Amino acid sequence: MTAALTAENEAPAHDDPHGYSARHLSVLEGLEAVRKRPGMYIGSTDSRGLIHCLWEIVDNCVDEALAGYCTRITVVLHADGSYEVGDDGRGIPVDIEPKTGLPGVELVMTRLHAGGKFGGVSYTASGGLHGVGASVVNALSARLDVEVDRDGQTHAMSFKRGLPGEFAAPGPERRFKKRSGMRQIAKVPRNLTGTRVRFWPDLQIFLKDATVETGLVMDRMRQTAFLVPGLEISVRDERAEEPTEETFRFDGGISEFTSFLAKDEPVCDVLRIQGRGHFTETVPVLDDQGHLTPTDVERDLEVDVAIRWGTGYDTVCKSFVNVIATPKHGTHVSGFDRALVRTVNDQLRATKLLKNGDDPVLKEDVLEGLTAVVTVRLPEPQFEGQTKEVLGTSAATRIVAQVVSKGLKESFENPRRAAKQQMRAVLEKIASAAKTRIAARTQRDNQRRKNALENSALPAKLVDCRTTDDRSELFIVEGDSALGTAKLARNSEFQALLPIRGKILNVQKASVADMLKNTECAAIIQVIGAGSGRTFDIDAARYGRIILMADADVDGAHIRCLLLTLIYRYMRPMLEAGRVFAAVPPLHRIQLTNPKRGQDKYVYCYTDGELRKKLVEFERRGVRWKEPVQRYKGLGEMDADQLAETTMDPRHRMLRRIRVEDAEDAAKIFDLLMGSEVAPRREFITAGAAELDAERIDT
Incomplete structure (x- = not known):
């Protein structure tokens, strides 16, 4: 037995098909x-x-x-x-x-x-x-x-x-x-x-x-x-x-860059903050013999920041290190954020806009409507990886925070005469944002399904479903007439209904406060139960899907657009997760007069083109139908069986998933179609008027 074991242990490595030795190693030279x-x-x-x-x-x-x-x-x-x-x-x-x-x-x-x-x-x-x-x-x-x-x-x-x-x-x-x-x-x-x-x-x-x-x-x-x-x-x-x-070529530097990036109306002029700091860094340095020796090196770090608050709600923050963009930011932006929040809180308390006992404003409040460009310059910055997306030099946090705190404090406490009112308006905007956030948080917390069921706070017009899992669907239905049919057509196990009256508020042009005051918008946010805006928590959503069910006409398309604007502006994670759909109701119903065995008596068409193809096909096959072909002008014209079969039953219906593939392009088109600027929208409509099929207009 001993001899057998010894022979096995001394066998050459290459005889073992699973062997791993130095000959399996590769060395890649140079490029x-x-x-x-x-x-x-x-x-x-x-x-x-x-x-x-x-x-x-x-x-x-x-x-x-x-x-x-x-x-x-x-x-x-x-x-x-x-x-x-x-x-x-x-x-x-x-x-x-x-x-x-x-x-x-x-x-x-x-x-x-x-x-x-x-x-x-x-x-x-x-x-x-x-x-x-x-x-x-x-x-x-x-x-x-x-x-x-x-x-x-x-x-x-x-x-x-x-x-x-x-x-x-x-x-x-x-x-x-x-x-x-x-x-x-x-x-x-x-x-x-x-x-x-x-x-x-x-x-x-x-x-x-x-x-x-x-x-x-x-x-x-x-x-x-x-x-x-x-x-x-x-x-x-x-x-x-x-x-x-x-x-x-631009001679104005990052001040001009900030004005270029900002798309909303200004609350204040661009504030330029510049400064520098020193730090000691231990780095390996080659000596005369070619050996790496740890050496303490004195470094200079230059800070140049431009900020500007506007009337909007979006935040644009660009950061750079030696002109290299750092899209995922890093230590320099951490220092900027820290100084910004601390200095603004100090000024709010100094001006009595925050009273003793009030919660301090948070980073999201300060950043609302802010456009900022943060740049630092230093020798041999430490990046995380060759793509240089994140700055890792730890001393940048401290130096940027010191420079920004000093410069921002000076801008608030000793502004130019023309800028005094502007700086006051900035503080008031931030304080207002904090109040809105607190109100939204309170509303979100009260809208969670558990609390809603306990205190009956959900809207009375909500027709809820029984299940709470990912199968659950919320149909937002246009009009009370369609609601009655949808009640009979739905599967009450997992399909809930919320009717809305006509066209809701265009939230792209309205403030958060106006949106929350609007009955229809508040009801939708309340029923979904996950909050709104920055506080939206997709994990708290009460339904797995949101399905917009409107008439297949111009008014229905407008209502869908308004609803999508609300969801995009205040519940965007639902779109990004692919949980928002548009129902696709049929436009026409063909009633066959001599259906063959196994053939449906009613055939539904969802577009005019599909109707023409069906009629040509029936005529070729000798299938007769009742004239005129019925055209649905609204969901209310269907009975419950028809609505269930064509639009609500998962086994037969067709849904159109609404996705946000490019957030920047989506923001531009929402601003164009639903924003407060009328002239660009008029140009868009005029340019596309020739492409519209006049027969699709209900007149």
Whole structure:
């Protein structure tokens, strides 16, 4: 027995099909790791990853502008699928780097973690931090060309999937010859400097439908021009039949950016708060022997904030670190929020708008109607990941909070003479928002199903169902006449009914207080039982689905639009979760005079087109029907059996799910169709009038 065990233990590892030894390990060298796992560096290989590659090159140009050496950036989207970025900065170094023996261009384009932004000498504040941006783009490009104007010469170099060399002709599919070093292709004035990078994305890496949208590039370049006053950025798209070009330059900085972002009427002028702070950071630094040594480094952090309150209710907060957008914010925005709430509470109590014993206002109250741009600049910020979406430098919280507290306090206590009334209006708006929130919270708490059943607080006109699980459905029905039929047609086990009278309040143009005063709006919010606005809690909703059941005419469509405006504005999570539907009642009923065995006597059609097809089909098959074909003008014309079969019975009905795929586009269309601005809506109606089928109008 012992001998058998010994022999088994000494068997070679490769004889074991489940063995795992050092020969199974792989080592990816240099840019090979990038091509093997591109998602680690650019997030994905779809359009988001492709545009991230473009941003990496653009950010290098912006860093030159931040350092004071670049005044103009050009971005070209070529018709052949390549992308080109150029600047008039100092140009990437073309001399030989002593340790590697490579030209500077080849070094930064082929070696990960190589660049001029680690020591803090060439750049005091930059967006490129990890030394992988340009080299990653190079590794993921079928071809990348670099041209550098320096020392009176134009130096050029090309790469194929990260390998240096030379192409026989333009385009990524041309014959390629590996070679190191740069070549001089032209003479230029000695005072002319700059860099141009053009790359062709590698279709072996990126998805076939990956593309860079012109609108996204325009928005990003406009944003960058706001953040770097005086920098001129041109964008040219040559992919369409008629090329488009736009140039951005803004001298007002983030004050002008804040005014651009704000869409509502101002309560106060833009407040600009600037300051700086110092902190000590321990970082590993290379010594003369090439060893990493922990060293205490003194850092400067510059803070520049612009804020402005408006009459609306939405919040827009953009944050940036060295011109790099941080869409998921980070420590700098945490400091901004903390200072904003603390300072506003102090001012509310100082002006007696908050009395002793009153609850302090919360962050959501202060942010209501606020448009803010928060920017910080510092050497070597700590980001969470290569995509740089979240700032992690902990000292930023303290410094931003100190600067914002001091600047905001000064604006409230010592405003300019013309701004004194504005600052008072800001405080009153925030105090009003807090009162509305407290009232809504109280209402929400009282509307929960348990409390509602205990105190009979639900509206008397609600026809409730028996179940409380996810199957439950709330039909919001237009009119009392349809309610009577729907009562008989519903399944009382899981289908509840709430009638409304005609057209409810247009909440897009009304305040929260007016909405809560409106009987129909308050009843809908009360019945759903999950609150409204910022306090909406989808887990507390009393029904699994909300189904809007209105007549199949113009008035019914308007009522659905008003109801959707209410749900979008105050119960948006229901839309985002796909729990809001529109019932689809039939338009016509065909009564067959000689139905065959197994054939239904009544056939329902939901559109005019479907009716015409059915009648043609019946005529071809010799099926006769009673003339005239019945057209339903409203739900009240159906009897209970018909309504159940066509609109309410889950086994036969058709529902249209209402979703919010793009929140920004949805907000724009709701504001256009239901907002207080009449002129844009009139233009929209006039422009679309020719497309309307006049026969659909009930006159």
